Amino acid sequence: MLLDGAWTMSPSVSIRPEPFGALAYHFGTRRLTFLKSREMVSVVTGLAACATVREALAKAGVPQTQWSVFLQALEALADGGMIERRADLAAA
Amino acid sequence: MTTVHDRPTASVPSRPRGGSLVQQFEYGLDAPICLTWELTYACNLACIHCLSSSGKRDPRELSTEQCEAVIDQLQAMQVFYVNIGGGEPTIRPDFWHLLEYAVSHQVGVKFSTNGVRITPERARFLASTDYVDVQVSLDGATADVNDRVRGEGSFDMAIRALENLSAAGFADAKISVVVTRENVDQLDLFKALADRHGATLRLTRLRPSGRGADVWDELHPTASQQRTLYEWLLRAGENVLTGDSFFHLAGFGESLPGLNLCGAGRVVCLIDPVGDVYACPFAIHDQFHAGNVLSPGGFGAVWKDSELFADLRSPQTSGACTKCEFFDSCRGGCMAAKFFTGLPLDGPDPECVQGYSEPALLQIGRTIPAAGQDHSRSARRPTGPTPLEIAPPSGPPVHACAESPLAGFTVPRP
Ligand code: SF4
Ligand code: SF4
Numbered sequence: 020m021l022l023d024g025a026w027t028m029s030p031s032v033s034i035r036p037e038p039f040g041a042l043a044y045h046f047g048t049r050r051l052t053f054l055k056s057r058e059m060v061s062v063v064t065g066l067a068a069c070a071t072v073r074e075a076l077a078k079a080g081v082p083q084t085q086w087s088v089f090l091q092a093l094e095a096l097a098d099g100g101m102i103e104r105r106a107d108l109a110a111a
Numbered sequence: 112m113t114t115v116h117d118r119p120t121a122s123v124p125s126r127p128r129g130g131s132l133v134q135q136f137e138y139g140l141d142a143p144i145c146l147t148w149e150l151t152y153a154c155n156l157a158c159i160h161c162l163s164s165s166g167k168r169d170p171r172e173l174s175t176e177q178c179e180a181v182i183d184q185l186q187a188m189q190v191f192y193v194n195i196g197g198g199e200p201t202i203r204p205d206f207w208h209l210l211e212y213a214v215s216h217q218v219g220v221k222f223s224t225n226g227v228r229i230t231p232e233r234a235r236f237l238a239s240t241d242y243v244d245v246q247v248s249l250d251g252a253t254a255d256v257n258d259r260v261r262g263e264g265s266f267d268m269a270i271r272a273l274e275n276l277s278a279a280g281f282a283d284a285k286i287s288v289v290v291t292r293e294n295v296d297q298l299d300l301f302k303a304l305a306d307r308h309g310a311t312l313r314l315t316r317l318r319p320s321g322r323g324a325d326v327w328d329e330l331h332p333t334a335s336q337q338r339t340l341y342e343w344l345l346r347a348g349e350n351v352l353t354g355d356s357f358f359h360l361a362g363f364g365e366s367l368p369g370l371n372l373c374g375a376g377r378v379v380c381l382i383d384p385v386g387d388v389y390a391c392p393f394a395i396h397d398q399f400h401a402g403n404v405l406s407p408g409g410f411g412a413v414w415k416d417s418e419l420f421a422d423l424r425s426p427q428t429s430g431a432c433t434k435c436e437f438f439d440s441c442r443g444g445c446m447a448a449k450f451f452t453g454l455p456l457d458g459p460d461p462e463c464v465q466g467y468s469e470p471a472l473l474q475i476g477r478t479i480p481a482a483g484q485d486h487s488r489s490a491r492r493p494t495g496p497t498p499l500e501i502a503p504p505s506g507p508p509v510h511a512c513a514e515s516p517l518a519g520f521t522v523p524r525p
Contacts, residue, residue, distance in 0.1 A: 033189060033191060033217065035141070035142065035189040035191070036141070037135075037140050037141055038126055038135070038138070038140075038141070039126075039129075039132075039135045042140075042144065042189075042191075044191040044192075046191070046217070046219060046241070046242055047241070049192070049219065049244070051144060051191070053132055055129075055132070
């Protein structure tokens with residue numbers, strides 16, 4: 020996943036806060052996924068309002084040293100359709 | 112025996128930070144992820160192993176308005192879907208209304224049925240809705256094996272429902288099978304049957320709950336069948352749903368996919384037809400009763416504040432099991448199975464594959480707790496060890512929504 024891409028949470032996904040982070044449920048695929056930290060929750064829910072993934076990571080306060088781990092997790096969420104590329108800046 | 116209430120609660124351990132999901136689940140979630148809601152005790156069948164001893168409607172069953180209020184609350188709590196069962200839920204006159212009500216309130220529905228009301232027309236309606244999953248119960252891959260347990264004609268009824276669903280274009284129905292001594296040799300046949308109907312196979316464990324207690328001794332798979340099942344799951348179990356049914360088989364060596372944890376009161380619970388909330392659909396008994404949805408605060412308050420649930424939301428003591436090398440994946444097995452076979456909750460599962468529960472099961476005077484409720488239409492068979500012989504089912508056949516609380520649930524990779 021490119022740091023400069025523009026992404027958003029899928030409109031079919033609901034997020035439910037939990038003590039360890041959050042549950043994300045995709046109503047279309049019926050997939051339940053666990054976001055295992057508060058930062059991850061902030062990144063995912065923040066994507067839509069940020070121009071890029073980089074901005075969402077920074078805004079959620081994720082230290083740069085952890086970005087690669089977060090990118091991997093975002094990749095997995097993208098594979099499962101939990102987050103989607105945003106049309107407005109799709110080419111970025 | 113040790114009960115959940117007897118456990119020391121003086122120092123309630125607090126939730127660890129980080130750690131595995133199973134560890135997090137041990138401490139419970141803010142709302143269930145596997146909520147079973149039995150809408151009615153009424154049923155057109157009379158399966159001999161029915162976990163909820165269904166048959167007759169209970170006059171106190173929740174009204175349409177009360178059910179809607181429960182759904183509103185589930186929506187507010189973000190319970191993303193419910194597993195609806197019974198009895199036979201589709202014979203409630205307001206079933207289709209409640210289904211639409213739930214779906215339009217962001218509460219997806221998976222419902223279990225014996226197929227009685229899945230007409231071509233209903234099948235088309237179901238195919239046109241999003242967020243609805245249908246699970247047809249079948250306990251034999253052939254009519255003779257199935258009908259012995261579920262009653263005359265029930266095999267044909269289920270197959271007709273599956274055919275109607277696939278003809279209507281309903282994708283991916285589930286065929287839900289309770290694995291018994293009689294059908295464990297038919298696993299390949301079940302798989303083929305599911306494939307033929309474009310359906311997914313779901314296998315669940317026979318638990319000694321409800322009328323299941325009456326037949327458990329003679330119907331639960333033998334020790335060698337447990338191994339057959341375990342090997343089959345390892346070999347062919349990919350794309351077969353099992354939920355939390357078989358984690359006790361981890362004692363054979365390898366842990367199986369699915370959730371390896373008793374989720375009762377932590378991520379699992381049951382709302383019964385009269386609104387009573389229990390820790391698990393297989394644990395309908397006073398001892399696991401947490402409250403009622405009609406009390407002030409409704410379901411949300413029960414889930415959050417019940418003392419029983421608070422008690423269950425901590426690592427449980429596991430007695431002899433802790434010394435077992437397979438404890439990490441088996442965790443002593445199923446609480447309900449222990450309880451309803453009269454075994455201590457902090458010891459091995461009655462089907463412990465290492466054989467550690469055998470002495471206790473053979474003990475004379477093992478007391479089997481009386482059922483919490485009984486809505487059977489005819490007299491139940493006496494509980495307790497029965498001779499190893501399959502008696503023909505007594506009384507009219509009925510359904511069992513063989514609910515496994517976590518069937519269908521997969522833990523995604525982090
Ligand atoms: S079925 Fe057994 S293992 Fe599963 S939640 Fe209920 S008591 Fe626990
Ligand atoms: S002793 Fe307990 S943990 Fe070990 S296999 Fe038996 S039930 Fe499972």
